[in-house]
Amino acid sequence: MTETERIHAILAGHTEEFAWFLDRYADATHRLVAGIVDCAEDAEEVTQDAFIRAYEKLSTFRGDCRFSTWLYRIAYRLALRRARTPRTEQTVVDERLWESLSDDVALPLLDESEATDDQVERLRQALDRLRPDERTLLMLTYDEERPAAEVATIMGLSEGNIRTRLCRLRKKLFILLNHDSDPL
Amino acid sequence: MTPTPSDRRLTALHRATTPRRALPSHFTHRTLQRIEARRQATERRNQRLLAVAAALAVAGAFAFLGWMFGPVNIPPLTVSVPTLSVPHIDADSLKPWLPLFPVFILLFAFDWWLSRRRRSH
Numbered sequence: 001m002t003e004t005e006r007i008h009a010i011l012a013g014h015t016e017e018f019a020w021f022l023d024r025y026a027d028a029t030h031r032l033v034a035g036i037v038d039c040a041e042d043a044e045e046v047t048q049d050a051f052i053r054a055y056e057k058l059s060t061f062r063g064d065c066r067f068s069t070w071l072y073r074i075a076y077r078l079a080l081r082r083a084r085t086p087r088t089e090q091t092v093v094d095e096r097l098w099e100s101l102s103d104d105v106a107l108p109l110l111d112e113s114e115a116t117d118d119q120v121e122r123l124r125q126a127l128d129r130l131r132p133d134e135r136t137l138l139m140l141t142y143d144e145e146r147p148a149a150e151v152a153t154i155m156g157l158s159e160g161n162i163r164t165r166l167c168r169l170r171k172k173l174f175i176l177l178n179h180d181s182d183p184l
Numbered sequence: 185m186t187p188t189p190s191d192r193r194l195t196a197l198h199r200a201t202t203p204r205r206a207l208p209s210h211f212t213h214r215t216l217q218r219i220e221a222r223r224q225a226t227e228r229r230n231q232r233l234l235a236v237a238a239a240l241a242v243a244g245a246f247a248f249l250g251w252m253f254g255p256v257n258i259p260p261l262t263v264s265v266p267t268l269s270v271p272h273i274d275a276d277s278l279k280p281w282l283p284l285f286p287v288f289i290l291l292f293a294f295d296w297w298l299s300r301r302r303r304s305h
Contacts, residue, residue: 015219022212026207026211027206040203040205044211046212049201052219056222119196123200182289
């Protein structure tokens with residue numbers, strides 16, 4: 001049964017078919033939301049709210065994008081609304097260092113499948129110093145490997161904006177991972 | 185193609201972005217329960233709104249009739265509708281209406297039973 005067929009079945013009254021979407025996308029949605037809200041309880045609640053909202057608005061899903069894209073967009077908006085305090089910029093970056101980095105600076109650690117626990121922890125600490133939208137962008141692009149167009153749909157931005165932000169984000173993360181930046 | 189959850193490599197980014205606390209095992213079940221509870225609440229609210237709308241429609245119809253025909257036409261109405269003009273009610277005049285009461289009770293009971301059956305499924 002395809003996703004479209006399941007959606008039609010749910011709209012026809014077979015609510016139990018929604019369990020398939022929950023089983024398939026709950027963990028990934030939870031990861032997206034947990035990168036935005038601070039509290040674990042909030043992350044679980046927002047994830048559940050996202051699925052409930054998706055169910056209630058299922059008749060408005062036009063099928064012009066993937067269901068997961070549409071669901072992530074709902075979850076992203078709900079998570080941003082729930083995020084208690086906006087993370088303030090805590091990184092002071094040397095302008096000369098910033099300018100010296102190329103736009104396509106490589107981030108091999110992101111793609112490393114044999115990273116040690118220390119490396120993962122260092123990466124986690126670097127991610128904590130990013131803004132919620134930056135973490136989301138990173139996760140959608142490099143972990144979920146979604147094309148820029150889908151990421152733009154999820155985050156409500158233009159494709160050009162996404163590419164520009166990715167350039168800056170790569171530099172920023174490179175600096176955070178390879179150079180010690182003093183917090184404000 | 186976006187890798188599915190089962191075949192995605194455990195890259196450093198994936199491990200770093202994995203929440204420290206995973207979703208509980210009964211997340212799907214609990215979410216479906218919440219969805220069903222909200223669906224039933226919406227259905228009850230819609231039924232109440234429908235009842236209010238029906239009552240308003242009936243009241244509006246009677247008000248319109250009263251305004252249309254006016255007090256001048258009430259005597260001919262009382263002639264053509266004898267029960268209205270006869271305030272005295274006795275057992276004989278009530279007998280044709282008696283079966284309606286158990287019918288209403290049965291109707292409400294059936295509606296209640298049907299709602300419960302739907303909720304339990």
